[in-house]
Amino acid sequence: MRRTGGHGGGPADVEEMLDELYGLPPSAFVPRREELAAAARSAGRADDARRLRAARRPPLAAWAANLLRRSRPEEAERFLELGRALREAYTGLDAASMKELSAQRRRLVTQLTRQAAGLARDAGHPLSDAVQRDVETTLHAVLADAEAADRWATGRLEKALTPPSEFPAGAGGTAPPARSAPGEAQRPARRTPERASRKKDELAERRRERQQRLERARAEAEATEERLGGRRTERAEAEEALRAARDRERAAGEDVARAERDLARAEEHLRSAREELARAEEIREEAEGRDRSASDALEQAERAAAEAAREVRRLSPRAR
Template sequence: MNARKSREKQERDVEAVLDELYTTPPPGFVARRETLVAAAKTAGQADGARRIHAARRPTLAAWAANLLLRSQPEESRQFLELGQALREAYDALDADGLKELSAQRRRVVAALSRQAAQVAREAGHQLSEPAQQDLEATLRAVLADPDAAEQWAGGRLTSGLTPPSECRAGTAPPAKRPGSRSRPAAAPSRARASNDELAERRRARQEQLDRAQEAAEAAEQRLREERARRADVDAELRRARERTEEARRLMSAAEERMRQTRQEYRQAESDRQEAEERSRSAAEAFARAEREARKKAQDLRRLTAGTP
């Protein structure tokens, strides 16, 4: 039991390491991977070290998509739900609903793409125009293709995803070809059954569209809230930078005043020492003069006393 728990813990640790590795910017991916491989070997996790070493460096667009998934989990979950609803709506062939959801799809893809680019910039890497296009194609693929959605949800893309060329979510259903023949009218009982089935399909389709609508609106609302929050954070960061710059300016001025004060102190100290030296010299000269004056006075008194 303990051995099994130990293996499960090691497996969780390796999974966490891989999740962290795939959010490492591509230029530092290999160096970080080798560091993690060495750490796994030191911990006695040979299998984990092999799995980590097998990880391939992602492209810049794939890295940005992985980073978006990890840094914005709620928006990513709603985006995956929207993709599922779009695919279900396409299967139902509801042209009006698809038209509305397609517009929402374009808005959400554009908004998430911008958000991913912002997250990438904050991580120190500007997405080029080709990388931005690959990122948008990846997000469109996630909406259109369940396999692509599953790959992105894993958070370990190594390259961008390509939307399927046919039956993409958000495209209009195929129109009826001209000249096609209508089927003969069904018997009344079959017609009623068909009507009931059609009504049930319409009800289920409407529920799917409602869920998709709610998911898209929630995603857009979340994006608006995050945009507003980011604006507040950016404003606070700007104010903090201004305060830091002002404090740096004041500190530089204080350091300059301190430097000048030290210089003045050293000069004053030098002047004091010179004045003390002159004072000692003057005191010694005064003492010699005083002794000489006393001696001369004594000599004068002796001479005066001996005069007849």
């Protein structure tokens, strides 16, 4: 959705600023618009400031439609192409073909509406049923009306869109009636065999062209529905992976809590063991002191006993 041009095509380009604005959620639109307009005015770009101030904040439905356009550019382009094919095919379709094509279109619009609602919910702005209906109506308008398609293609819708009344939106739509020139009903047509044959050939060629356009539109609708089915499968797989990741995170958290509790108990046990070791060391030191004292006393006693024995031998009569 980026554009170049304007004042040098730099990062302050007004088109880029407008793209930024319409990519914001509605609650952030006005504050950012005022900030950007003030910056443009301070830079001497009065025209850009006026364009920015003229930008209208989109309601939630228009914002969700813009979000769908910006977040799914490839699907949006295919949707726009389908709208062009439908508008081309509509003019000459018979009632049965129009009924079938309208049913396909309604299913596709419903799927894209759900996708837009999912994107809005993921962005923190869930859509009510009424807002989702406005999104659905806007997408019908994009398919039915070239001007509406061009406005949605910019990603800058300022309001929800409404399809033209002459373009059927339901399964019961029929091809528009053939138009007659003024006065044609009053004048009987005069046809020569050659002219009738040429008209018949032209009618057959138009029918072939319409059938080809119809087949292309149907093929594109089916391909788009298939792609949407793939996106839904991817979303389901992503949700399952998210649930598994959350379960794993929860289990890991429980393991950490248990480990922390075990660590606390181990630290307490370590403190107790260290205190017991300190007490044992004190007892050992006291015992060692007593052992040294007893050893010294024993040594002194042994010396005294030896001295006494010598004295006894000296004084004994035999010694004389």
